[in-house]
Amino acid sequence: MGSLSTNQRKKVTLGTLRSLHRKGEPITVMTAHDFPSGHVADHAGMDVILVGDSLAMVALGMEDTSEVLLDEMLLHCRSVARATKSAFTVGDLPMGSYEISPEQALASAIRVIKEGRVQSVKLEGGKEMASTIRKITTAGIPVLGHIGLTPQRQNALGGFRVQGKTSDSAMRILEDALAIQEAGCFGMVVEAVPAEVAALITEKLSIPTIGIGAGNGCSGQVLVQIDMAGNFPPGRFLPKFVKKYGDVWGESLKAIEAYRDEVKSRQYPAPEHTYPISSEELEVFAKAVKDQ
Numbered sequence: 001m002g003s004l005s006t007n008q009r010k011k012v013t014l015g016t017l018r019s020l021h022r023k024g025e026p027i028t029v030m031t032a033h034d035f036p037s038g039h040v041a042d043h044a045g046m047d048v049i050l051v052g053d054s055l056a057m058v059a060l061g062m063e064d065t066s067e068v069l070l071d072e073m074l075l076h077c078r079s080v081a082r083a084t085k086s087a088f089t090v091g092d093l094p095m096g097s098y099e100i101s102p103e104q105a106l107a108s109a110i111r112v113i114k115e116g117r118v119q120s121v122k123l124e125g126g127k128e129m130a131s132t133i134r135k136i137t138t139a140g141i142p143v144l145g146h147i148g149l150t151p152q153r154q155n156a157l158g159g160f161r162v163q164g165k166t167s168d169s170a171m172r173i174l175e176d177a178l179a180i181q182e183a184g185c186f187g188m189v190v191e192a193v194p195a196e197v198a199a200l201i202t203e204k205l206s207i208p209t210i211g212i213g214a215g216n217g218c219s220g221q222v223l224v225q226i227d228m229a230g231n232f233p234p235g236r237f238l239p240k241f242v243k244k245y246g247d248v249w250g251e252s253l254k255a256i257e258a259y260r261d262e263v264k265s266r267q268y269p270a271p272e273h274t275y276p277i278s279s280e281e282l283e284v285f286a287k288a289v290k291d292q
């Protein structure tokens, strides 16, 4: 399938996502962190664009996702929202903006919608977040859950570790999934969980699961755009589940090196990159310069 020009596509809504889920058609989700990455993901026909707090690490160079602030997320949500004409948009609630109370979470979610201009929010956590999810959804703000590996809690989890590798821990993930579905999530990201566990959980739910490192049995998939497009220097660590579909960093490097060489050798700018002046005007100006 080639690129889907945005004006050929109808706006994706929660109804569209429900219909894809009902038909068993995989839901495509991609992160975007700024205007150009939102633009390209929308043009490529993504169903959902997520302004994830992976922003912190892959786009802002922070150590982990706990560092990014709500105000910073809002700036990036706004720029992605401006670029996105068709995809359904989701903005992450960053760590510290929703855990204190359902009221704090609702206040932050309202900012993400009103100031970030996206259509829904995502938050991490299982059954302990049920009352928070209920509070946000009853205010008319759709919530995407996030269970399994929850990167904002990496200190408690002992790092970025696969979750649900024992029957007990897999059962806890299922309980979390059922609790956040009951609380009103329209779907949930399931991260770094064995494929078979994620597939069994997906079968038990009436809302879609969006897998990342959770195998092919989820209702949809999400990847971080900078990772999947290869927009990073060689040698950077990549999680096992990431498939590198492109080499954006390599292409940018080639282009910038060629520009550097052409500027140094005065090949660039060539005449076709410059603005004309009539020979009469030029003659007058050149004489005036000489006479000064």
Ligand code: KIV
Binding pocket: 031, 050, 051, 052, 053, 054, 055, 092, 146, 189, 212, 222, 223, 224
């Ligand atoms: O922050 C993010 O980009 C995410 C996705 C990886 C699901 O949460």
